[in-house]
Amino acid sequence: MVLLLIQWKIHDSFFLNQLFQNLVTFGKKARMARTVEFDQHQAIEKALDVFWRKGYNGTSMRDLTDAMQINSSSLYNTLGDKHQLFVQCIKHYTKRRRALLEERAKAFDSPLKALESFINDVADVVIKDAQGCFAIKTAFEVSPEDKAIQALLKDDNDFTHTFLYTLIREAVEQGAMNEDTDPDLLADYIISTYTGWYELYILHKDPAKIKQLAAFMVRQLLR
Amino acid sequence: MVLLLIQWKIHDSFFLNQLFQNLVTFGKKARMARTVEFDQHQAIEKALDVFWRKGYNGTSMRDLTDAMQINSSSLYNTLGDKHQLFVQCIKHYTKRRRALLEERAKAFDSPLKALESFINDVADVVIKDAQGCFAIKTAFEVSPEDKAIQALLKDDNDFTHTFLYTLIREAVEQGAMNEDTDPDLLADYIISTYTGWYELYILHKDPAKIKQLAAFMVRQLLR
């Protein structure tokens, strides 16, 4: 039983790690001790920034501890090893983006307006972030065998898909879009199109080009 | 003068390296010696395969020498260091793709048919290569500060752009496409769209989805 839990802990999951600790210390007198000094949330944001710039394989633990301003022993003691930290960074990133999306969706009364705004917003983000979307970068860098990360990225992608799918379906129902529109297909189409904008911008650094592509896409969509 | 050449050599370029060697040995009796045993062309293809799978930072020199089946001293003596080898792999990859594109273009009498075939071909390649396009992967992985690699990728992208641009312009001139089509914009649009297919396929591994997207794109294009 205990061995099984250790096995799990090695695989991943800090939740199970804590569960394991709770089992071990169960029955003992619970006693407080020295508290963690650094802000974990802030530390993860710093780590995300480094991973984003340098990629997973391009980032060393020293890069991380330097940026996070904590000792490696503290890092391993609280956030886990390099891979676990990376997982947390992805979770942090996707959660942040998710919140942003949901907030934006509420700001529009018409689904079509929301769609149009979404596309133009993406163009703005592409131009602002010279280093590209963290999720897309990671999808291309990390090995397909890393199922844990692959699943997180897929979830993120699925969320965006559902978000767009819902807007498109609403727009169709309202008669604002052509009634033979396939919301599923169109959602994928939009997602795959703006992924390419990141690459184009990395290579050409031409904001006007991205803006034109976004405008062209909106024109095609609304027709 | 000699110092300047050494400076250049360190920066990059095996051409300059050889030029430098020629200058040094100038006047000496030229005498042949042991010849290189391994096939450089084949070795570069093996190296490309490894870089493609693992990325630049994820690949070690041992990975490379193992796959290429040569000793590291031979590798450094002929192809250069890790970065120089990577540059040669990119050149090899883009050259190969360039040749393939040009060959395909000739096979069609109508530019519109060629365009349609191009899009469907890309979809097939996306589905076949589970690891995605090497140039796109590299664009997202390698630092924007690596100007040498960035330039090679930009050239490759520009070539595809010109290829598509020409076909579109011809199609418009023939009256096969709408006369208010902007060939420049549409070429970028096609390129950026299929870039996203790679990401979508990495995450979902759904061939039907990619095929549908390609068909949808052709439909939009021809309208």
Next chain:
DNA sequence: TCCTTTTTGAAACAATCATTTCAAAATTCA
């Protein structure tokens, strides 16, 4: 205040990294 528990900092860890060294092997021309 002292005991218990946890976090921290500095150092150390073995493994692996890219790269170099150098003698032995190989090859051509005289």
Next chain:
DNA sequence: TGAATTTTGAAATGATTGTTTCAAAAAGGA
């Protein structure tokens, strides 16, 4: 064949990799 020259293989280079160790510092509860 032998001198000249280059490639090869094996080993070694020092630096850096991710991770661990452990004593000292810190903090709450008795």
